[in-house]
Amino acid sequence: MALRNLGRNKTRTGITVFSMAFAGFTMILYMSLVAGFFQTLEDNTIGLDLGEFQMHAKGYRSDPDLYKRIEDPASVIRTASERGFNASARLYGYGLAAFGNSSAGVMLRGVDLENEPKVTRISGSVMEGSWLDRADPKGVVVGKKLARTLGLKPGDELVLVSQASDGSMANDLYKVRGVLKTVGEVVDQAGFLMSDDEFRRLLVVPTGAHEVAMTRRNKDVPLDAATAEASKAFPGLEVRNWKQLQPILARMMDMMGTSVKMVIMIAYSAVGMIILNAMLMNVFERIREFGVMKALGVSPARIFLLITAEALLSAFFASVAAAGLGAPAALHYQRHGLDLEMLTTSMNVSGMALDPTLHFRLTPAALGMPIFFMFALVVVATLYPAMKAAVIRPVEALHHQ
Amino acid sequence: MDEDMIRLESVSKVYREGRIEVPALSDVSLKINKGEFAAVSGPSGSGKTTLLNLIGALDVPTGGKIWLEGKDLSALDRTALSQIRRDRIGFVFQAYNLIAVLTAFENAEFVMAIQGVPAAERRDRTTAILRDVGLGGLEGRRPDELSGGQQQRVAIARAMVTGPAVVLADEPTANLDSHTADSLLDMMEELNRKRGVTFLFSTHDPRVMERARRIIRLRDGRLDSDEITKQD
Numbered sequence: 001m002a003l004r005n006l007g008r009n010k011t012r013t014g015i016t017v018f019s020m021a022f023a024g025f026t027m028i029l030y031m032s033l034v035a036g037f038f039q040t041l042e043d044n045t046i047g048l049d050l051g052e053f054q055m056h057a058k059g060y061r062s063d064p065d066l067y068k069r070i071e072d073p074a075s076v077i078r079t080a081s082e083r084g085f086n087a088s089a090r091l092y093g094y095g096l097a098a099f100g101n102s103s104a105g106v107m108l109r110g111v112d113l114e115n116e117p118k119v120t121r122i123s124g125s126v127m128e129g130s131w132l133d134r135a136d137p138k139g140v141v142v143g144k145k146l147a148r149t150l151g152l153k154p155g156d157e158l159v160l161v162s163q164a165s166d167g168s169m170a171n172d173l174y175k176v177r178g179v180l181k182t183v184g185e186v187v188d189q190a191g192f193l194m195s196d197d198e199f200r201r202l203l204v205v206p207t208g209a210h211e212v213a214m215t216r217r218n219k220d221v222p223l224d225a226a227t228a229e230a231s232k233a234f235p236g237l238e239v240r241n242w243k244q245l246q247p248i249l250a251r252m253m254d255m256m257g258t259s260v261k262m263v264i265m266i267a268y269s270a271v272g273m274i275i276l277n278a279m280l281m282n283v284f285e286r287i288r289e290f291g292v293m294k295a296l297g298v299s300p301a302r303i304f305l306l307i308t309a310e311a312l313l314s315a316f317f318a319s320v321a322a323a324g325l326g327a328p329a330a331l332h333y334q335r336h337g338l339d340l341e342m343l344t345t346s347m348n349v350s351g352m353a354l355d356p357t358l359h360f361r362l363t364p365a366a367l368g369m370p371i372f373f374m375f376a377l378v379v380v381a382t383l384y385p386a387m388k389a390a391v392i393r394p395v396e397a398l399h400h401q
Numbered sequence: 402m403d404e405d406m407i408r409l410e411s412v413s414k415v416y417r418e419g420r421i422e423v424p425a426l427s428d429v430s431l432k433i434n435k436g437e438f439a440a441v442s443g444p445s446g447s448g449k450t451t452l453l454n455l456i457g458a459l460d461v462p463t464g465g466k467i468w469l470e471g472k473d474l475s476a477l478d479r480t481a482l483s484q485i486r487r488d489r490i491g492f493v494f495q496a497y498n499l500i501a502v503l504t505a506f507e508n509a510e511f512v513m514a515i516q517g518v519p520a521a522e523r524r525d526r527t528t529a530i531l532r533d534v535g536l537g538g539l540e541g542r543r544p545d546e547l548s549g550g551q552q553q554r555v556a557i558a559r560a561m562v563t564g565p566a567v568v569l570a571d572e573p574t575a576n577l578d579s580h581t582a583d584s585l586l587d588m589m590e591e592l593n594r595k596r597g598v599t600f601l602f603s604t605h606d607p608r609v610m611e612r613a614r615r616i617i618r619l620r621d622g623r624l625d626s627d628e629i630t631k632q633d
């Protein structure tokens with residue numbers, strides 16, 4: 001009977017279902033956009049350079065020093081792998097790079113070419129030229145801003161001067177293999193990347209590493225739990241997750257999360273009003289019809305069930321429509337991204353790169369929340385008028401115009 | 402035939418509209434036996450509709466008590482009242498009150514549907530009664546595709562098809578030509594004679610009063626006169 005009533009009044013049903021479906025569709029897209037935005041932000045923050053976790057020898061972080069090293073990075077990487085982490089060792093040093101008449105202080109990094117790609121996407125973030133190669137030990141990759149400061153492009157030769165761990169003067173001639181895209185403020189400004197072998201040779205650091213960066217293989221393990229696990233596995237090292245490494249960024253993302261939640265709540269309330277209004281109108285417009293039914297002997301319980309059933313059916317159709325249109329749209333933008341390049345230039349948040357393409361992400365929550373919310377709201381919005389229609393005296397309802 | 406079908410004991414009804422009180426019925430006591438064919442008459446605004454609504458358990462009196470087939474209506478809850486309306490009463494509204502989204506046929510079978518009468522039986526009985534009220538061929542029309550008189554007849558069919566104990570009809574012939582009115586009154590008389598269905602009309606139609614065997618007159622919400630005009 002509920003289904004028949006809906007079918008008979010196509011205009012009214014259409015308006016109700018359409019407004020709910022539209023609301024649901026919008027919310028699915030919006031939630032996907034928010035989920036995608038945070039995923040992208042997190043990926044860019046930790047995925048290009050930072051890694052999800054970093055481990056250092058005790059005291060290195062407060063006072064970075066060529067000599068404070070993790071003794072046996074190979075075994076650390078092995079153990080990490082057994083605990084479900086991908087890990088890669090890094091070496092750091094400082095020097096002066098000169099090209100033509102200009103020079104700049106640089107941050108030298110020795111990269112574990114085999115393991116780094118398992119932890120970050122830096123090897124894929126070359127803007128010009130190509131990434132490091134063991135077969136080309138003198139080929140280096142430099143940060144974007146450093147390249148600009150010195151006027152470097154792939155193929156240019158430059159001089160590097162530094163102090164080796166044995167106190168001797170280290171200097172050598174290098175050739176730019178590649179220039180990185182925006183990766184992060186430090187690397188952009190001063191990044192001077194070479195293979196770990198070359199770093200060890202140049203600065204006379206035969207063993208150890210300054211940093212081991214890691215990521216979870218299973219992202220469902222909570223960050224805090226994984227941090228605790230790693231700390232237990234490496235009691236001699238300082239383990240920090242990205243939120244501890246970048247507290248400002250983490251705070252900022254939390255704050256953005258909160259404000260986005262508020263925006264979502266406001267959006268939901270607006271959408272809620274639409275649905276509430278549609279449902280209330282739907283019942284109150286038909287009070288007379290329900291009054292007739294009551295007068296003819298339909299029981300209050302049945303009136304209540306009828307109204308609720310109609311509302312839930314409408315919500316069901318609206319959900320199908322909202323999900324049927326919203327999910328493919330969100331997935332489309334998840335795959336292709338929504339390019340806002342025309343609107344903005346590169347964005348930079350707290351030294352972390354942001355690309356101007358909006359990546360959607362259709363998470364279970366992005367799909368489920370709007371639909372759940374729609375049903376919850378329909379139930380709430382219907383309960384009162386349905387109850388009212390159930391208990392109203394038939395004459396009162398019949399006088400209702 | 403002297404069993405009570407309907408009994409009213411000093412029933413009154415006051416409508417309240419904001420701060421204004423409109424007394425529609427005052428101190429009406431009345432008894433209608435099973436099998437009666439009675440008319441309530443009186444000028445417009447005298448309380449006829451109010452009286453029928455109260456008897457039909459569509460509204461509650463502000464004073465007094467009403468018994469239907471011996472049951473005190475004031476002692477029943479909403480669900481019990483809805484059951485009585487469904488199973489014991491056939492109500493013909495002055496404003497027809499057909500359900501707009503349903504066809505003539507569906508309107509006519511509506512009460513049987515909520516009673517749970519099997520579909521086949523519903524179909525047979527509905528088809529027959531719509532033919533009897535002269536609506537054969539119009540079963541599939543919606544109320545807005547029917548004239549006032551045709552809607553009136555659907556409403557009458559709906560009230561009678563279930564075979565209720567009492568039919569309460571509020572000005573049932575107001576929109577009918579005399580031929581149709583006559584044939585409907587014939588039908589009602591037949592139902593009354595053969596099945597003992599009690600009829601209570603409100604009317605100021607002389608055609609109905611002529612047929613009624615008892616005329617109850619209201620004036621300003623008070624019982625004015627009550628006379629048996631014909632003996633069975």
Ligand SMILES: Nc1ncnc2c1ncn2[C@@H]1O[C@H](COP(=O)(O)OP(=O)(O)O)[C@@H](O)[C@H]1O
Nearest residue numbers: 399416423425444445446447448449450451452
């Ligand atoms: N729902 C209502 N609210 C207020 N006053 C009403 C209502 N229904 C009827 N009345 C008033 O009660 C009186 C009796 O009305 P009614 O029973 O409809 O008379 P009749 O059917 O004999 O024309 C009239 O004065 C009418 O205006």
Ligand SMILES: [Mg+2]
Nearest residue numbers: 449450451495
């Ligand atoms: Mg009236």
